[in-house]
Amino acid sequence: MKFFFTILIFCFCSGGLAEPVEDFQVVRIVDGDTVHASLGGILYKIRLVEIDAPERDQPFGEAAKVYLGELLSDGIFSAELSGKDRYGRYLGRLYQNGLDINREMVDEGLAWVYDRYVTDKGLYGHQEIARKAGKGIWSVGDAIPPWEWRRMGLQNENL
Secondary structure, three states, X not given: OHHHHHHHHHHHHHHXXXXXXXXXXXXXXXXXXXXXXXXXXXXXXXXXXXXXXXXXXXXXHHXXXXXXXXXXXXOEEEEEEEEEOXXXXXXXXXXXXXXXXXXXXXXXXXXXXXXXXXXXXXXXXXXXXXHHHOOHHHHOOOOOOHHHHHHOOOOOOOO
């Protein structure tokens, strides 16, 4: 059975998905844009695509992690996986009960649109609405995007 699921995921990841893979079970919320999940007894480390949430030691980092946990509180979700990143994590857009989790993180001001990797340009409209409403990261004037935070070496490596 594990072999079947592995082949299924491999096929979907190599050519893109027409439909989400169903029934991932949440194992752990790592931070605001990474979740560990199980499918068919296999652990998947999934990085939410096209967004970048604050680092855990960055302002709003813990809030982003908590909110992602709330969004996935049912414990089961679907994901469209689109390959792997340089750290070996699957890249995915997550869904629960029809809700696009990645977009919701942007809507609530708990993730930036990740300029370097975005393909869904519609996310920028959602980010602008959150910014104008002063939600989350947009409630402070000097919020530093996570990619700059990492580049400046501000993250705590011991987390």
